[in-house]
Amino acid sequence: MSGRILLDGLPADVKARIRNRAQPSWIAPMLATLTDEVFSRQGWLFEPKWDGERCLAFRRGRDLNLFSRNRIRLNAKYPEVVEAIFQQETTSFIADGEIVAFDGAITSFAKLQARMPVQHPSADLIRKVPVCFYLFDLLYLDRYDIRQVPLRYRKEVLRNAFDFQRSLRFTEHRKTEGEAYYRRACEKGWEGIIAKNGDSVYVSRRTRDWLKCKCKQEQEFVIGGYTDPRGSRSGFGALLLGYYRGGKLAYAGKVGTGFGQDLLRRLGEKLARLETPVSPFAEDGLPRRAVHWVKPKLIAQIGFTEWTGGGKLRHPRFLGLRNDKRPEDIVREG
Numbered sequence: 001m002s003g004r005i006l007l008d009g010l011p012a013d014v015k016a017r018i019r020n021r022a023q024p025s026w027i028a029p030m031l032a033t034l035t036d037e038v039f040s041r042q043g044w045l046f047e048p049k050w051d052g053e054r055c056l057a058f059r060r061g062r063d064l065n066l067f068s069r070n071r072i073r074l075n076a077k078y079p080e081v082v083e084a085i086f087q088q089e090t091t092s093f094i095a096d097g098e099i100v101a102f103d104g105a106i107t108s109f110a111k112l113q114a115r116m117p118v119q120h121p122s123a124d125l126i127r128k129v130p131v132c133f134y135l136f137d138l139l140y141l142d143r144y145d146i147r148q149v150p151l152r153y154r155k156e157v158l159r160n161a162f163d164f165q166r167s168l169r170f171t172e173h174r175k176t177e178g179e180a181y182y183r184r185a186c187e188k189g190w191e192g193i194i195a196k197n198g199d200s201v202y203v204s205r206r207t208r209d210w211l212k213c214k215c216k217q218e219q220e221f222v223i224g225g226y227t228d229p230r231g232s233r234s235g236f237g238a239l240l241l242g243y244y245r246g247g248k249l250a251y252a253g254k255v256g257t258g259f260g261q262d263l264l265r266r267l268g269e270k271l272a273r274l275e276t277p278v279s280p281f282a283e284d285g286l287p288r289r290a291v292h293w294v295k296p297k298l299i300a301q302i303g304f305t306e307w308t309g310g311g312k313l314r315h316p317r318f319l320g321l322r323n324d325k326r327p328e329d330i331v332r333e334g
Contacts, residue, residue, distance in 0.1 A: 003142030028204035052100030068324035094140035113320035136171035186215035235268030248282035258318030
């Protein structure tokens with residue numbers, strides 16, 4: 001079904017928000033705000049919080065770009081997603097979603113780590129770690145910018161614009177009953193849910209029209225240093241972590257678990273190339289014995305149980321590296 005036919009089926013007041021304009025080559029993504037409030041609310045939609053890599057797909061005929069949230073091109077990393085999109089009848093669109101890998105029935109950022117750094121993955125790696133692209137929003141279709149169309153209608157058009165199978169999936173949602181959906185998500189071991197105002201338009205910034213409610217404590221931190229390995233361990237001992245507060249890197253603690261031997265070696269080599277004699281952290285009182293400082297260029301995804309009263313991470317564990325965000329954008333979320 002053509003995009004024009006899909007859009008013609010919308011109510012008149014909704015169609016009035018559609019704009020006929022040239023397709024943009026880039027749109028910065030809309031971002032959700034972390035909240036501790038879990039609620040049920042008429043007019044709101046509730047989706048799974050995927051634990052993967054944000055991706056925006058820009059297609060115009062045979063021209064296709066998969067971009068991360070900071071505009072890194074992802075086509076070579078995920079050829080099965082590229083293939084699934086080229087099989088679609090819809091040939092001009094901008095869609096927003098998340099690329100994920102599954103560990104059983106749960107999306108796993110740790111498992112996706114096997115794919116994220118690899119350009120041109122082998123057939124064997126694609127077979128061992130398949131990925132799916134879950135679309136949750138549509139911003140542009142055919143010649144029409146639909147960002148000002150309310151979300152509930154954008155998702156309706158999205159559902160009908162594609163043939164969702166194989167590596168291309170639709171992000172289902174629930175209406176109104178957010179608390180029950182959140183409890184179910186946590187019982188199943190999901191990362192959390194995203195609550196979205198069904199009347200919201202798409203804006204390229206962080207907003208409270210999209211709220212993320214986490215089941216697990218997990219966020220990104222900047223790596224500012226590392227300690228020497230002990231005993232038979234190779235690479236490094238622990239990573240020193242931080243986040244930006246008032247433009248300065250605040251120390252959040254260190255993490256020494258979650259690393260395999262191969263990762264210790266590979267990450268240790270990256271850290272060695274970033275060594276600097278000056279601490280990137282703003283405060284004093286940090287570990288000094290057997291510590292190496294590094295330029296704050298690498299971002300780690302960290303799971304943990306809670307924040308201590310002193311503002312440090314309790315029981316942190318390393319989940320993987322990210323390259324889809326800027327270090328200076330990493331702030332404390334909880």
